[in-house]
Amino acid sequence: MSKIAVLGAGSWGTALAMVLADNDHEVKIWGRREIQITEINDLHTNNKYLPDVKLPHNIKAFTDIGMTLVDTDAILLVVPTKSIRTVVKLILPYLRTDIPIIHASKGIEPSSSKRISEMIEEELPKGNSNPVVVLSGPSHAEEVSQRQPTTVTVSSLNMDAxxxxxxxxxxQSFRVYTNADLIGVELGGALKNIIALCAGLTDGLGFGDNAKAALMTRGLAEIARLGIKLGANPLTFSGLSGLGDLIVTCTSVHSRNWRAGNMLGKGMSIDEVLEQMGMVVEGIRTTEAAYLLAKKVNVEMPITSALYGVLFSRKKPEDAVEELMGRVKKHEGEDLSGLLPNK
Structure with missing residues (x-):
């Protein structure tokens, strides 16, 4: 049995806390809202994020981050990308040497183009020995909390960690693989949210399965192009944190990004979408980050560029689709050749 601190009491943090609690670990979960923390401790529910789910009694909740981190053996960060640096700063006074810092968030920082593990490492003291581990893959919190079969990947520069x-x-219900390609695992998990937003948007516009299949296929090629340019292993994008996560996020109503895109396709403004969602939609911020990063490293990402126009330049979704369909003719191999490993 280990003592695990879960920082972030949203749907995904709570679902992962349940997995750890089912494995008989001592789990402390941290959140900022007193009323939510009281609900978790007294009623063993977190109904705003996981309705009708009963939480194991060995999950204890705190608003005091210092109490959450007492004698912990591992820290699990499950907060929005924009909060990563702030939360890492909060844990520094309580951080024990050598314990792993795990993150299960999916995004890229627009201002720096940094992946989440890079953001965490930048905030840790120089020469720090805490390994950073990412957990990613096709995993809706709603299904994990119901103990439905789920398979994910963990990756780190320290494979022992x-x-x-x-x-x-x-x-038995949560299978975990390891993958040494930290860059690919993080990028796959982040960039698929862009394609999921587009999938929801095309559904909102009334397009069919043909359009979604094309979008997902071309989207995967686009993800891989950027990933390979940044040093990822091409094979990672055919795995759980690439194709697997792309499929589940583009095709499920559980997906926040799909739901947000669907509302956009039906004519709602981005402000109206965010107000109705009431939760973070990581794909919006990631679209900005990927658009800027692709320009910086000279990688063509037409789907990302089209979505950026819709989100940040008030382009009509219909016009963005028309531009994509009207692009100059190409050979499919031009875009897919980079997905194959070098012989």
């Missing part, structure tokens, strides 16, 4: 995290989470 990745295997330790694999053992923390692995059980």
């Amino acid at each position: 990745a295997e330790y995290v694999q053992d923390l989470f692995m059980n």
Whole structure:
């Protein structure tokens, strides 16, 4: 049994806390809202994020981050990308040497083009020995909380730490693989949210399965092009944190990004969408980050560029689709050749 601190009491943080609690670990979960923390401790529910789900009694909740981190063996960060640096700064006074910092968030920082593991490492003291591990893959919190079969990947520059995290989470309903490609695992998890927004948008416009299949296929090629340019292993994008996560996020009503895109396709403004969602939609911020990063490293990402126009330049979704369909003719191999590993 290990002592795990879960920082972030939203749907995904709570679902992962349940997995750890099912494995008989001592789990402390941290959140900022007193009323939510009281609900978790007294009623063993978190109904705003996971309605009708009963939480294990070995999950204890706190608003005091210092109490959450007492004697912990591992820290799990499950907060929005924009909050990563702030939360890492909060844990520094309580951080024990050598314990892994796991993150299960999916995004890229627009201002720096940094992946989340890079953001965490930048905020840690120089020479710090805490390994950073990412957990990613096709995993809706709603299904994980119901203990439905789910499979994910963990990755780190320290594979001993990745295997330790694999053992923390692995059980009959939550299978965990390891993957040494940290860059690919993080980028796949982040960039698929862009394509999921587009998938929801095309559904909102009334397009059919043909359009969605084309979007997902071309979207995967686009993700891989950027990933390979940044040093990822091409094979990662055909795995759980690439194709797997892309499929589940583009095709499920559980997906926040799909739902947000669907509202946009039906004519709602971005402000109206965010107000109705009431939760973070990581794909919006990631679209901005990927658009800027692609320009910086000279990688063509037409789907991302089209969505950026809709989100940030008030382009009509119909006009963005028309531009994509009217692009100059190409050979499919021109875009897909980079997905194959070098012989």
